Amino acid sequence: MKNDLRVILSLFASSSRLQRKRAYLTIAAIAWGTVAILLLLAFGQGLRLQLDKNRRSTGENIAVMWPAETAKAWKGMPPGRAIRPSMDDIAFLRERMPELKSVFGEITSGRTALAYGRKTVSGRVIGTNVVYGEARKHYPMAGGRFMAPEDEIQRRRVIFLGDELAKDLFGDEPPVGKTLQLNNTPYLVIGVMQKKTQMGMYGGPDANHAIIPITTFRAQFGRDRLNNLAIETWNPEEMKSALRKLNEILGAKYGYDPTDERALQTWDMVKSSKIMKNMLIGIQLFLGIIGALTLLIGGVGVANIMYAVVKERTREIGVKMALGAKRRWIIAPFVLEGLVYTFIGGALGIIIATLLVALTSFVPIEDNKVMAFLGRPTLSIQIGVATSMILGMIGLLAGYFPARRAASIDPASTLRYE
Amino acid sequence: MANGNGNGNGNGAIIRMSGIRKVYDTGKIMVEALTGIDLEIEKGQMVAIVGPSGSGKSTLMNLLGCLDTPTSGDYALGGQNVSGVSRDQLAEIRNRRVGFIFQNFNLLPHISALENVEMPMLFGGVPVRERHQRAGELLARVGLGDRLDHKPTELSGGQMQRVAIARALAMNPDIVLADEPTGNLDSTAGSDIMSLFTELWQQGRTMIIITHDPALARRASRVVEIRDGRIVHDQVAAA
Numbered sequence: 001m002k003n004d005l006r007v008i009l010s011l012f013a014s015s016s017r018l019q020r021k022r023a024y025l026t027i028a029a030i031a032w033g034t035v036a037i038l039l040l041l042a043f044g045q046g047l048r049l050q051l052d053k054n055r056r057s058t059g060e061n062i063a064v065m066w067p068a069e070t071a072k073a074w075k076g077m078p079p080g081r082a083i084r085p086s087m088d089d090i091a092f093l094r095e096r097m098p099e100l101k102s103v104f105g106e107i108t109s110g111r112t113a114l115a116y117g118r119k120t121v122s123g124r125v126i127g128t129n130v131v132y133g134e135a136r137k138h139y140p141m142a143g144g145r146f147m148a149p150e151d152e153i154q155r156r157r158v159i160f161l162g163d164e165l166a167k168d169l170f171g172d173e174p175p176v177g178k179t180l181q182l183n184n185t186p187y188l189v190i191g192v193m194q195k196k197t198q199m200g201m202y203g204g205p206d207a208n209h210a211i212i213p214i215t216t217f218r219a220q221f222g223r224d225r226l227n228n229l230a231i232e233t234w235n236p237e238e239m240k241s242a243l244r245k246l247n248e249i250l251g252a253k254y255g256y257d258p259t260d261e262r263a264l265q266t267w268d269m270v271k272s273s274k275i276m277k278n279m280l281i282g283i284q285l286f287l288g289i290i291g292a293l294t295l296l297i298g299g300v301g302v303a304n305i306m307y308a309v310v311k312e313r314t315r316e317i318g319v320k321m322a323l324g325a326k327r328r329w330i331i332a333p334f335v336l337e338g339l340v341y342t343f344i345g346g347a348l349g350i351i352i353a354t355l356l357v358a359l360t361s362f363v364p365i366e367d368n369k370v371m372a373f374l375g376r377p378t379l380s381i382q383i384g385v386a387t388s389m390i391l392g393m394i395g396l397l398a399g400y401f402p403a404r405r406a407a408s409i410d411p412a413s414t415l416r417y418e
Numbered sequence: 419m420a421n422g423n424g425n426g427n428g429n430g431a432i433i434r435m436s437g438i439r440k441v442y443d444t445g446k447i448m449v450e451a452l453t454g455i456d457l458e459i460e461k462g463q464m465v466a467i468v469g470p471s472g473s474g475k476s477t478l479m480n481l482l483g484c485l486d487t488p489t490s491g492d493y494a495l496g497g498q499n500v501s502g503v504s505r506d507q508l509a510e511i512r513n514r515r516v517g518f519i520f521q522n523f524n525l526l527p528h529i530s531a532l533e534n535v536e537m538p539m540l541f542g543g544v545p546v547r548e549r550h551q552r553a554g555e556l557l558a559r560v561g562l563g564d565r566l567d568h569k570p571t572e573l574s575g576g577q578m579q580r581v582a583i584a585r586a587l588a589m590n591p592d593i594v595l596a597d598e599p600t601g602n603l604d605s606t607a608g609s610d611i612m613s614l615f616t617e618l619w620q621q622g623r624t625m626i627i628i629t630h631d632p633a634l635a636r637r638a639s640r641v642v643e644i645r646d647g648r649i650v651h652d653q654v655a656a657a
Contacts, residue, residue: 003543010540014529319524322485323585324513324541326506412485415524 004328011320012333026298026305027345030391033298034349035356037291037387042357042377044284050375051280054199055273059136061101063243063268064202064230071262074255083254083263087214087224090129093231096249100242102131106228107217108203114169114210115181121168124209125159125182127217133160135232137196138211144176144191151190152213157220159187164207166192185220187212197372202228202267229264239270292390298345299394306338306402310409317406318414331403338399339392346391354379432592432624433459433482438491440477451477453647455491459593459626464619466638467628474647476597479628483595484512496592513541517586521598523578525570531557531581532566538588556584560614576607583614587623594618596627600634612637 070081085105093103107127114123132138133146138160140146151158159182166175166189175189198205218224231246233239243266244258251258310317317330357377364371438455441448451474459465469475480486481493484500487508493500496515503511517538518524525534535553544552557566560580570578579599586594596615600608612634619625619639627634635641643651 007540007543014526014533315524316526319526320537320541321509322483322512322518322524323538324509324589326509326541329541410486412480415485415518415520 004332007329008332008336011325011329012336022305022308023341026302026341027348029298029301030295030342030345030394031298031348031352033291033295034346034387034391035353036294037288037390038350038353038379038383039356039377040287040291041284041383041387042353042379043374044280044287045380045383046375046377048280048284048375049378050373051199051276053375054197054373055276057137057196057198058200058206059232059269060273061233061236061239061270062135062230063239063266063270064228065264065266066228067226068262068265070256070260072257072260074251074257074260077255081256083250083256084225085229085250085254085264086226087218089226089229089250089253090214092253093229093246093249097231097242097245099234099238100231101234102129102135102232104129104132104135104230104232105214105226106132106230107214107221107223107225108227109217109221113181113183114165115184116169116175116178119169121165123165123168124204125212125217126203126209127212127214127221129214131232132211135230136206138206139194140191141194143174144189146191147211147213152215155215155219156213157182157185157187157216158190158212160191160211161189161193162205162207162209163193163195164205165210182210182212183220200267200269200272233270236270236273239268243268288386291387295390295394299342299398302338302341302395302398303401305341306334306399307405309337310334310402310406313406314409315414317409318411321409321411322415327407330407330409331400334403334406335396335399338402339395342391342395342398346388346395350384350387430461431458432461432496433457433626434492434494435481436492438481438488438493440474440481440486441489451647452481452488455647455649457642457649459624461592461624462619462622463640464615464625464638465627465640465642466635467626467642467644468630468635469644473644475628475644477647478644479595479597479626482593482626483516483518484508509541513538514589515592517589517591517594519579519582519586519594519596519599521601523570523575523582523602525578525581525585527570530567530569531562531573531584534570534581535585535588538585542589553584553588556587557581560584574607575603576610579603579607579611580614583611583618587618593624593626596625596629598629598631599627600629600631609633 067082067084070079070083073079087105090103090105097103105128109125111122112125114121130147130149130152138146140160146160147158150156159180161169161175169175169180170178175192178189179186180189193206196206203209231242233242247258247264250264256263320330357379360377435455435457438452439450440452441450455478467475467478481488484495487501495511498511500511526537532553535556536549539549539552554566557563560583562577562580562584565573565577570581573581599615600611603611615625615627616637627638629635638655640654641651642649
């Protein structure tokens, strides 16, 4: 084996070399293919990361339920009964399901007049619990805060604004600490939400609504039936069983079949994120395949050149065979040569692609709606490994088949005359 | 060198061919290039194989040199049976037992004379330093001690053929097989090469020369004439 390696390296070193131009063209083809596959994969990766980030901006491990009507008969009661959980059910569920990270309810009032100074805008106001802020990622901009437990307990008239709603109402004025009129009742603005790109939403974008404590909402509007009930689990895997248990608890309380999916219509974000994740993997795979095909063309170029080289060196190979070269000593230097061209081309491609990806980081993403959605092309270790493996495979194959032809040369017929 | 000169059989016959036939199947027609060759060559002989073109000389040379295998018949080279062995084994036999010299030299053009001579030793697993030293000695012996680093393209025809001879001797083979060795050379260079052959023979080498050249054939101790795929004349010259 050791001797084999030495012979092969020595033969590789002493083989006649390709003409320069041919070698450059081959290497360029491989570099081009590598750039293509890397950019496509980087684009896919950026898209994936960005969509994932955008998805998470609504909340993670959350299921939101809309009270609706039963669709199945249950214990002598006909279908079509409305199920309407109330504010009390929040505390009830927290007590019965302590394993949950949080439970919150929402009561909504659409087209509510919000006035500041001479300006009045019509907005959506949601009464909800303190935990909503964390679960639904309503992070306050600097200088403000989200609701605190005291706000809810003491029914304080405080309000947290979505960033666009705040801008509509206050313009360039800092809203925190100002008092606005909600249906002619004064509310203190305690915070404004940080800007975020949101993928999934219900009722409307978070940027356009205002949040007040659920207790204050009840006092102001006199309603305590929930428009939405939501739970948050610690881990995504717990969501399925948590929903089952919730329906058993509420089903017993309100008298509906726990398997009735229409009683509480549910948006399980864990489930839909899984679907999206698979879709994104699909997209990236697709991009990867396109890239790999481009690279394959480069590989065909290498193979083509290697075939030409074999033809050119037929006599050289015949001589080596006559002198006692074994099959593997003929094959290996060719495979090595194919790999060397692929390696140089691949390395060039990786450098170029990395530079290009680095360049895209100078494109501003914040004020660009398209970029905010598509994300920034991102290279990862996995992409590098995958590309290198594809390159290696192509290099091996591009060298192997021509080498096999070389090894099948009949020395007797090549040696005699020109 | 590790390999002896193949004196596996008592009477010193280094080549033993019996009933050798070679049929080329071109798809449509079968060409019988050798129709039954029986040939024994003693160690230390200098044999010229002559015959018109198309007589089967080249085929015989390919078989003798283990570049090809016969369709039927037995061939033992240095006591080792050559029929039915794999390609790699055949390569090893060529490496250890046969030194080739070609009409068109067949040197590798992009490496030096020294590296050309080293090539068979590389395949034979000779360590680098020994390879180097031996190649240098052999080139000195054929009168090219001052041309070690020259590429074949920088050498004359006669010099190239000397490099080829040095290369043929590198593994100290059982036979030196030369195919029209003077065919591409002018008469001066040709007669130089012939003298070198005679010298090698006198040193005890077994030389087999396939040639058209009557002058070269005359120098041989034995002349084997081939016609239509069989031996028609086999004459040992008076010493």
